[in-house]
Amino acid sequence: MKLTTTNRRTFLKSSGQLLIGFNLFPLAFCKSKETENTLMNDYGGISERPHIDRNLIDSWIRLDADGHVTILTGKQELGQGIRTALMQIAAEELDVDLEICHIINGDTGQTANEGYTAGSNSVEGSGKAIRQAAAEAKLVLLKLAGEKWGTDITGLQVKNGIIQGGPDKEISYWELLEGRYLEEKITGDAPIKDHNDHVYVGKAVPREDIMKLVRGEAHFVHDLRLPDMVHARVLHPPVYKAKLVSIDLDNIKDHDGILKVIEDGSFVAVIAKREFQAVKAWQHLKESSKWDSPKLGPLSEALFEDMKTNANSPQIVEDSPGISGKINSSFKKIKAEYQRPYQMHGSTGPSCAVAKCDDDNLTVWSPTQGVYPLQNTLSDLFGLAKEKIRCIGMPGSGCYGHNGADDVSAEAALIAKHYPRRPVRLQWMREDEHQWEPYGSAMSIQLEAGMDETGKILAWDTKIWSDTHSTRPNGKAGHYVSARHLKEPFEFQKGGFSGGSYRNATPLYNMPDKRLHLYNYDGPLRTSALRGLGAYGNIFALESFMDELASEAGMDPIAFRIKNLDDKRAIAVLETLASKTGWDSKLKNPGKGYGVAFSKYKNSASYFAVLAEVEINKAEKSFKLTKMTGVIDSGQCINPDGLKNQTEGGMVQSASWTLLESVQFDENGILSKDWSSYPIMRFKEVPEIEVHIINRPELSPMGAGEAAQGPVAAAIANAIFDGTGTRVRELPIKAEKVDWERF
Amino acid sequence: MTVKAQLDLNGKKVQVEVDEKEPLLYVLREEFGLNGPKFGCGLHQCGSCMVLVNGEAVPSCIQPCKSFEGKKIETIEGLEKGKGLHPLQESFFEEQAAQCGYCLNGMMIAGLALLRSNPKPNENEIRDALEPVICRCGTHTRFISAIKKASSKTTKF
Numbered sequence A: 001m002k003l004t005t006t007n008r009r010t011f012l013k014s015s016g017q018l019l020i021g022f023n024l025f026p027l028a029f030c031k032s033k034e035t036e037n038t039l040m041n042d043y044g045g046i047s048e049r050p051h052i053d054r055n056l057i058d059s060w061i062r063l064d065a066d067g068h069v070t071i072l073t074g075k076q077e078l079g080q081g082i083r084t085a086l087m088q089i090a091a092e093e094l095d096v097d098l099e100i101c102h103i104i105n106g107d108t109g110q111t112a113n114e115g116y117t118a119g120s121n122s123v124e125g126s127g128k129a130i131r132q133a134a135a136e137a138k139l140v141l142l143k144l145a146g147e148k149w150g151t152d153i154t155g156l157q158v159k160n161g162i163i164q165g166g167p168d169k170e171i172s173y174w175e176l177l178e179g180r181y182l183e184e185k186i187t188g189d190a191p192i193k194d195h196n197d198h199v200y201v202g203k204a205v206p207r208e209d210i211m212k213l214v215r216g217e218a219h220f221v222h223d224l225r226l227p228d229m230v231h232a233r234v235l236h237p238p239v240y241k242a243k244l245v246s247i248d249l250d251n252i253k254d255h256d257g258i259l260k261v262i263e264d265g266s267f268v269a270v271i272a273k274r275e276f277q278a279v280k281a282w283q284h285l286k287e288s289s290k291w292d293s294p295k296l297g298p299l300s301e302a303l304f305e306d307m308k309t310n311a312n313s314p315q316i317v318e319d320s321p322g323i324s325g326k327i328n329s330s331f332k333k334i335k336a337e338y339q340r341p342y343q344m345h346g347s348t349g350p351s352c353a354v355a356k357c358d359d360d361n362l363t364v365w366s367p368t369q370g371v372y373p374l375q376n377t378l379s380d381l382f383g384l385a386k387e388k389i390r391c392i393g394m395p396g397s398g399c400y401g402h403n404g405a406d407d408v409s410a411e412a413a414l415i416a417k418h419y420p421r422r423p424v425r426l427q428w429m430r431e432d433e434h435q436w437e438p439y440g441s442a443m444s445i446q447l448e449a450g451m452d453e454t455g456k457i458l459a460w461d462t463k464i465w466s467d468t469h470s471t472r473p474n475g476k477a478g479h480y481v482s483a484r485h486l487k488e489p490f491e492f493q494k495g496g497f498s499g500g501s502y503r504n505a506t507p508l509y510n511m512p513d514k515r516l517h518l519y520n521y522d523g524p525l526r527t528s529a530l531r532g533l534g535a536y537g538n539i540f541a542l543e544s545f546m547d548e549l550a551s552e553a554g555m556d557p558i559a560f561r562i563k564n565l566d567d568k569r570a571i572a573v574l575e576t577l578a579s580k581t582g583w584d585s586k587l588k589n590p591g592k593g594y595g596v597a598f599s600k601y602k603n604s605a606s607y608f609a610v611l612a613e614v615e616i617n618k619a620e621k622s623f624k625l626t627k628m629t630g631v632i633d634s635g636q637c638i639n640p641d642g643l644k645n646q647t648e649g650g651m652v653q654s655a656s657w658t659l660l661e662s663v664q665f666d667e668n669g670i671l672s673k674d675w676s677s678y679p680i681m682r683f684k685e686v687p688e689i690e691v692h693i694i695n696r697p698e699l700s701p702m703g704a705g706e707a708a709q710g711p712v713a714a715a716i717a718n719a720i721f722d723g724t725g726t727r728v729r730e731l732p733i734k735a736e737k738v739d740w741e742r743f
Numbered sequence B: 001m002t003v004k005a006q007l008d009l010n011g012k013k014v015q016v017e018v019d020e021k022e023p024l025l026y027v028l029r030e031e032f033g034l035n036g037p038k039f040g041c042g043l044h045q046c047g048s049c050m051v052l053v054n055g056e057a058v059p060s061c062i063q064p065c066k067s068f069e070g071k072k073i074e075t076i077e078g079l080e081k082g083k084g085l086h087p088l089q090e091s092f093f094e095e096q097a098a099q100c101g102y103c104l105n106g107m108m109i110a111g112l113a114l115l116r117s118n119p120k121p122n123e124n125e126i127r128d129a130l131e132p133v134i135c136r137c138g139t140h141t142r143f144i145s146a147i148k149k150a151s152s153k154t155t156k157f
Helices: A005-014 A027-031 A082-094 A122-149 A173-177 A208-214 A275-288 A300-310 A323-328 A371-382 A405-418 A430-436 A534-553 A557-563 A568-581 A640-660 A709-724 B024-031 B087-094 B104-117 B123-130 B140-153
Strands: A061-063 A069-072 A101-104 A157-159 A162-166 A169-172 A230-235 A243-246 A258-264 A267-272 A290-292 A315-318 A332-340 A352-358 A361-366 A389-393 A424-427 A443-451 A457-466 A513-520 A592-600 A607-617 A622-633 A688-693 B002-009 B012-019 B051-053 B056-058 B072-074
Touching: A061 A122, A061 A173, A069 A082, A082 A101, A082 A122, A082 A208, A122 A162, A122 A169, A122 A173, A162 A173, A169 A173, A208 B087, A208 B104, A230 A275, A230 A405, A258 A275, A258 A405, A267 A275, A267 A405, A275 B012, A275 B024, A300 A443, A300 A457, A323 A443, A323 A457, A323 A513, A332 A534, A352 A405, A361 A371, A361 A405, A371 A389, A371 A405, A405 A424, A443 A534, A457 A534, A534 A557, A534 A592, A534 A640, A534 A709, A557 A568, A557 A592, A568 A592, A568 A607, A568 A622, A568 A688, A592 A709, A607 A640, A607 A709, A622 A640, A622 A709, A640 A688, A640 A709, A640 B140, B002 B024, B012 B024, B051 B104, B056 B104, B087 B104, B087 B140, B104 B123, B104 B140, B123 B140
Parallel strands: A069 A101, A230 A424, A361 A389, A457 A513, A622 A688, B002 B072
Antiparallel strands: A061 A069, A157 A162, A162 A169, A230 A267, A243 A290, A258 A267, A315 A513, A332 A443, A352 A361, A352 A424, A443 A457, A592 A607, A607 A622, B002 B012, B051 B056, B051 B072
16 A cells, blocks of 8 residues: 555645644753753654554654654653664664664654553564564665666665665665655565674664763653643542542632632642742642542451452452362472552652643643553543544653553643643642552462472462552543543443453463462552562462472472473573572571572563572561572563663562552551652662573564563562571561561 | 842853742753753652752752852753763763663762762762662662762762
8 A cells, every 4th residue: 555645645634733743852942041951953853744554664664865764663662771672673674773763652643553561562562563664664675776776686785774786786775765655565574684694683782862861851751841831730639539628729829820720520730830830839729628538448457358358259260170179189288378568650750741732632742651542541531533632652750550641641631621722731749649640459369289299289279369450541531530530520440350460370380280260359549550560469479389389398499490390491591590690509608598589471471580689687687688680581682781771670679569668548548648658679778680681582572671570579588588487478578577586 | 929049050150030939940940941850759858859059969849949049059961061971971871870760860969979079989888879869760770880980980070
């Protein structure tokens, strides 16, 4: 399929306002009073045009007239380095220098719909599409050159976008195209480069955005400054489902800079000229508001008991008739139960978005994980045709799943609707983020297994109690908290529980009988996807339990795991971990504890094994996590430093969850409203971190961003057991949970 | 009530007229278009908004702009001084010390304050200096490496 010029014009016309472009940081932004503030002084970017069809090269690769390559991805940069990794893949297949490549992230006005940037899926998904598109683009260009010269393409060489066909035959991609778009179909037949010829893939290419960050250049949605932009704050209720009884709006209306106060049911917001004026007004609104607040419950003390009593009847995910009998008749059988509390994303910067409403059209600059799902859901919220909504993805502060990014985007849009023709920038306050983000669900995991006299596991029975791990607003406005607070509220319908609850609950270990029951539970707190979803709790349980089994069998924990594994790559990460850490010599080091754990994320992505080392201080009844060593196999590694960076980060973050974190709440609401009531790991507690990569360039790349979360939790629990003899089965693992008397 | 404030910002004398209570952070971002200092908590708990004030790393999200009069304010935007990247910027880039990067400002400012008073810090001193700054992506070990690296490049910060 190829649009003729006329068709294209018609097409562009019909998509109307979408083309009236906004660059990411428009030039107006440069008009700041600090003239030294440089930004975007390099390539201005290819001119905007809508994405047509994801099966066309043009949806992924665009060559402008002056020698640049633009890569388009529907995925967002979340700090995971996806921009660089995807550019490496494209430059590799196209045979162009990385320096001339640029990338555009999710933008409903330009890029393909790739859903959410989630599940460690960007390299596997977008990377694959871009690789195919780039290979196809190269093939098309070679064919064009071949036609021009009347030669076969097999003899043609490419170097930085210049095709060479012999002594006098040289032409660049851009000369060949003469400004034409690459609208050929991606057949999937274009040859992919052999990994032995890779120049960029597998190389630790530095992230270009880090240069911007160290220079204090504009990068985040928070840094967006549009002409005539105004500032907003939202007053959230004190607790879920609270209704606004009264509020003194008159008091602030005359304050300096206040442009508008919005009260729509229990949704209250203020717009001001300057940000601080909005913050001050927000404080006044908060103090003058009265709410009818329902009680929150069950509380933490009764939560896990309540799960057992009030969960739905089990969903049988995996069945194995007669498994209880098999466990009971095993040589050895054990049973244990593990718990994970509610934990938060806790992004460093509160969520922020900018929205502008012109006539019927709405534009939202958002740190969302999915611009198309955002567009869908805003369409539901406003009853507005999708074509009239443009969502432009921009980097936010740390994204580890479904945090406040979508909510703040919807709220910015709600406010912009009340204040048309001016861009509205909304940033949450710290307490908004802590109180209103959807948390990772509390879980209870009960495991029972039997093994034979040699330490071979025979049967494994899993029961999970959990609230949902996905309430992403994919088309349903009721998933936005503030949509539920409007005078004409949208209902929140959970819409079924997701598979996220039992992610990684099925052991990868080889055994004849496995059963998995999931008890879905409606808990007291708002929950959704947090890095790893249920895998964090499930692997914590599974890999702690493996250690308990190893101990029962009297076997070395690594040897025990290997004995029960068939998967060669799984065995390889464990063996590499043992050799890199000198595992054998570590076993009898007094005053220390060592714990290992392993998983293959989602049982389909990266392999990761980790050793945690703790120092035990019996006199002070305390311990310290001193070092963690990880080994990761993500198949073909696109950027080893990017992979390491993300894995190191996952390890530290998981260690923080595991040792410190639990959302506190009482019947009046969330108590964890800031960093002192929800402490996370800081420098003095961060252990030494080491990451080793097993690169397999001959294989496909596999998602890696969430691989460390679960194993780290179990490795720490296992190290505490090794060092103190106490098996802590309830997260977080705090010193007071260790039986120091027994030790 | 608005007040006039004279500031010494990144080596320049500047003047603003703002609400007497307006914290420095908002003035830096809104009036001077700076991106380095960021709003993180507004509670002096996270360090996202740190700036150098007379060489010390200080949060800017609560104290009124006016209270910074007569003090030397520096942000990461002021580091380059026309001579290319500052060694600390170089080191953070070379170590690829960022994931989302939201906390980077606080890390660099806290690191810079340390290096100015102690150009050859040991690891514990680096950890102490960075302790007030929250990083949620878990990039801590790279920040420590970046500061060590900067320390090996020069003694003048």
